[in-house]
Amino acid sequence: MAESDFTPAPTPPIPVDPQASSSRSQQLTLKRSASASFNDVLDESVSRKRMKEEHKVPEQAGEAAVPADDSALAEQLAQELQCGCCSELVYRPVIVAPCQHFFCGSCCVLWIRNGGTNCPACRGSSTSVTPFRPLQSVLDVLLRAAPHKARTERERQQADELYAGTSMRLPTPREASPEPDINPSDFVRPCPNCILGNPYGWRCPVPIVDPNVDPDHAWLVEDGTPPGHALCGNCENLLALPAPSTTKCDFCQVSFCGIGVQGRCIAAPIISQHPHGFSDVGDLIQSSSVYECFNSNTVEVEIMLDYLTTQRITPRHIYREIVAHIQAQPRAFLPLMQLELFVDIHPLPAGTDPDPEAPRSKICRQCAAEVFLYGLRDWFLRERAKGFLEESVLARKDCADGAECSQQRDLEHAREFNHMIANAPPAQPNIDDAPAQEAARTPLPASDSPTPSLGLNTPDEAGTPVPVIYSGDLAANVPVLHETSDVPMQP
Structure with a gap:
């Protein structure tokens, strides 16, 4: 048989399993989906990288996204790092244990200096204060x-002067005053x-009879304070006035x-x-009375x-x-007694001052604080005269109104002008010239003659100078000359 007449037998069709076809279709679908997802991931990564480069926002794996603002x-x-005392951003922070x-x-130093014995925030019992280096x-x-x-x-400088960066210990609580002598009976x-x-x-x-021992002879509260006794001006407990331990303030007349x-x-x-409430400079900072002394x-404070x-x-x-x-x-x-600075300082009834003009030798802590506040401004005036202040402070111009200026609370005005000006002392009259001054103050009857011009002496017809006397209120404002000198005297 010739080769050209050969025809290959047709290939029988391969039977297709429906389940296998479905499985294969799913595999193809999954592969395509995976390929598409991978491309999407690549596109997303590229977009994210491009976004980072455009916005220049550094981000590392596992870190939270940083806000753009x-x-x-x-x-x-x-706001989260504010100090619990001054409510400002904490400076050189310390942490209180165990709270x-x-x-x-510096705030913690002032707290301790002012008698703090616990945490300023929670008032819990605390033992130590250490620098908070992580914060x-x-x-x-x-x-x-x-x-x-x-x-x-300025705040940092003041804080550095108070706090040196070391650990501190909170002092033990001070001895509490005994309970007042309150009688339930x-x-x-x-x-x-x-x-x-x-x-x-x-x-x-x-001695006062103990009511628990002899109630029939005990002293009744409604009868007032027993003779020879009073209430202490500090602890308010009953005391014996003649006792050697009892002392009396010569200013407020209260016993202790x-x-x-x-x-x-x-x-x-x-x-x-010791003036009550003024142990260190920190007490002056927190005292409103100090600012009142400087108007x-x-x-200036x-x-x-x-x-x-x-x-x-x-x-x-x-x-x-x-x-x-x-x-x-x-x-x-x-002068302080006449100003009644020491009246009603204590809630207790005070005794009677036997001699208001007598010398004073004993004083209590509360009255000492009044003396301190009374003389604080004048003391600083005397200190300024020593020249130890900065040149920029001493070079300020004096305010025309001085201590009586109504603009002292204006910071700009207070920084520009000096208001620490000593008040001029009142002129002391000369006793020898009292008759002449009295004559100058006494107005003469009004006359029809014109008022002479202001002058010191006017010669008469003989050439003898005679004093000129002015009528009306003008005489009170004219200086009177001393007979033997040219020094004018205040009326």
Whole structure:
């Protein structure tokens, strides 16, 4: 058979399994889907990379997305990192154990100096204060991103003077004053010196009867204070007036027991007393009475506080110099007594001043604080005269109204002008010229003659100079010449 006549047999069709076909179709579909997804991922990655390059937002795997508005983030962080005392962005933070509250180091120093014995935020029992270095690192990052959030240079300088960056310990609580002698019954309880065998070495000559022992002879509350007794001006407990431990303030006329709280229930010699509430410069910063002494001129107060800090001057040192200055005056403390500065200082009834013009020797802590506030401004005037202040402070122009200026609360005006100007003392009249001054003050009857022109002496017809006397109110304003000198005297 020839080769050309050969025809290959047709290939029989291969049977197709429907399930296998379906499985294959799914595989093809999955492969196509996977390929498309992979391309989408690539496209998405490229888009995301392009977006990063355009916006220049660094992002690492596992990190949270950083908000585009950095100022909003800085503002939120600044609010979260506020000091619990001054409510400003914390500076040189410290942490209190064990409550873990944080504050400015300088704020915590002031808290301790003012008698704080626990956490300023939660008032919980605390033991130590240590620098909070991890938070300081966060603050450094925040201030690099937002420098405008930093505290002012003046605030940082003042804080650095208070806090040196070391650990501190909170002091143990001070001894609490004893509870007031409140009588739940109708009878007065005996004072410490009324008790037989008391540890104070002295007993009342007429002791108060203990109502628990002899209620029939006990002293009734409605009858007032028992004779020979009074209430302590500090702890408000009953005391014996003749007792050796009892002292009396010569200013407020209140007695103190000398038993309740050592160093506080006492009227001490004037020069050695502690003014109540003024232990250090921090107390002056927080006292509104100090600002009232300067007519609410905050600029002058800050100048004084800077001076005290630089010179390391304590309130007690100021108080002693004020007392020495007042005692050197001819009338000593009499002007203060006439101003009634020491009236109603204590809630207790005060005794009667036997001689208002008598010298004063004993003073209580509350009255010492009044003396301190009375002389603080004049003391700083005398200190300024020593020339230790900065040249920029001393070079300011004096305000025309001085201490009476009504614009002192305006910071711009207070920074530009000096208001620490000594008040001119009132002129003291000369006793020798009293008749002449009285004649000058006495108006003469009005006359029809014209008022002569202002002059000192007018010669008469003989050439002898005679004094000119003016009628009406004008005479009160004309200076009177001394007979033997040309020194004018104040009327």
